[in-house]
Structure formats: C-alpha cells, structure tokens
Amino acid sequence: MDIEILPAGPLQTNSYLILNKEKGEAAAVDAGPEAFDLIKEECQKNSVELKAVLITHPHWDHTLDVHKFNTEGVEVLAHKDAVSWIEDASLQESMSMPGIELKNGSVTRTVGHDEAFDLAGVRVEVRDTPGHCPGSVVFYLPDGGCCFTGDVIFDGSVGRTDFPGGDMDVLKKSILNQIYTLPDETILYPGHGSSTLVGKEKISNPFVTV
Ligand SMILES: [Zn+2]
Numbered sequence: 001m002d003i004e005i006l007p008a009g010p011l012q013t014n015s016y017l018i019l020n021k022e023k024g025e026a027a028a029v030d031a032g033p034e035a036f037d038l039i040k041e042e043c044q045k046n047s048v049e050l051k052a053v054l055i056t057h058p059h060w061d062h063t064l065d066v067h068k069f070n071t072e073g074v075e076v077l078a079h080k081d082a083v084s085w086i087e088d089a090s091l092q093e094s095m096s097m098p099g100i101e102l103k104n105g106s107v108t109r110t111v112g113h114d115e116a117f118d119l120a121g122v123r124v125e126v127r128d129t130p131g132h133c134p135g136s137v138v139f140y141l142p143d144g145g146c147c148f149t150g151d152v153i154f155d156g157s158v159g160r161t162d163f164p165g166g167d168m169d170v171l172k173k174s175i176l177n178q179i180y181t182l183p184d185e186t187i188l189y190p191g192h193g194s195s196t197l198v199g200k201e202k203i204s205n206p207f208v209t210v
Pocket residue numbers: 057059132151
C-alpha cells in the first residue's frame with residue numbers, strides 16, 4: 001500500500017490517495033477544490049481504479065469536488081451528520097471565502113463509529129471525532145499504521161472550533177479518546193500541513209497533551 005499526499009486549493013487542503021497497485025485499486029481521502037483532477041491524474045498514472053472517496057468532514061475545502069466524483073459514479077463515504085452540509089452546500093456559506101462557488105454533492109454511503117470495512121483491499125476503521133464540526137470522523141488504517149485526521153489534529157495544533165457546531169471541549173475529548181488511544185507510532189495525516197505521529201503529539205501538542 002502506498003499513500004500519496006496531494007495538497008490543493010486556496011487553503012492547501014491535503015487530499016490523500018491510498019494506492020493498492022497490486023490490486024489495481026485506490027481510495028481517496030477528501031475532495032476539496034482541485035482535488036478531482038489531481039486524484040484522477042494520479043490514478044491514471046498508476047493504472048488503478050478509484051473505488052471511493054472518504055470524507056473526513058463537511059467543510060467546503062474538503063468537499064467542493066464531491067460533485068465531480070459523483071458524475072463519475074465514484075462512491076462517496078461520509079458520516080451521517082455530514083450529509084446535509086455536503087448535499088446542501090449553502091449550509092457551508094458562513095465558512096466559505098470570496099471566489100469560491102459552493103456546489104452540492106451526494107454522499108452515496110454513510111459510515112459511523114467503530115465501523116470497519118475493506119476498501120481497495122485495505123482495512124479501514126472509522127472513529128467519530130466531533131468538535132471541529134458535526135460529522136467529523138477519522139479513518140484509521142491498522143495495517144498501514146496510519147490515520148487520516150481531517151481537521152481534528154495537526155502537526156503541533158488542533159482544528160479551529162469557531163465555526164458552526166465547533167466545540168473545543170468536545171474536540172479535546174475526541175483527540176484524547178480517539179486519536180491518542182492509537183499506537184504511538186501511528187502516522188497522522190491531517191487535512192492541512194505536514195504529517196505527524198501520535199506519540200509526538202501526545203507529548204508536545206500545545207492544545208492537548210497527556
Ligand atoms: Zn475543516
């Protein structure tokens with residue numbers, strides 16, 4: 001299994017591509033502005049079929065291109081509490097920025113806490129992590145030793161909680177109970193910026209340490 005990091009768009013949102021070249025399949029994480037073209041190009045380059053897009057949370061910088069994946073018939077997975085903001089993008093208006101034209105997308109399958117499934121031959125576990133916004137989840141790949149965290153936690157920081165549905169106490173609880181309980185050597189792939197490790201954040205994250 002290989003992982004490609006594909007930052008794009010005005011907020012340099014990280015999309016990720018989980019590649020299973022042996023199987024000829026791939027899955028993507030998040031679908032912000034410009035993500036569709038990048039992901040499609042990488043899939044073509046690696047001769048893999050994109051099986052699904054996993055959405056960490058329903059903020060436009062992670063979901064704007066969902067509608068493009070919909071037109072190609074790619075499965076889009078998100079938490080049930082994320083569905084309304086993705087399917088009625090006007091609900092994201094207060095978080096948008098000038099020059100961004102919000103688009104409605106469709107979630108084809110909802111996922112929730114403690115659910116596990118195989119995607120592109122890779123085991124994926126879902127953990128609910130509210131606090132940054134409703135419908136926020138992280139995707140843990142036990143065999144890959146990594147976790148896609150969206151805007152829950154970053155290298156040396158945490159997600160902002162001043163948007164609708166944000167709550168710092170809830171976010172801290174999510175990090176303590178769902179992220180810091182992963183093995184210390186787990187690589188965290190956040191929605192923005194560089195990757196980090198559970199063990200590193202546990203001792204040095206200025207917002208949530210144990
Ligand atoms: Zn966000």
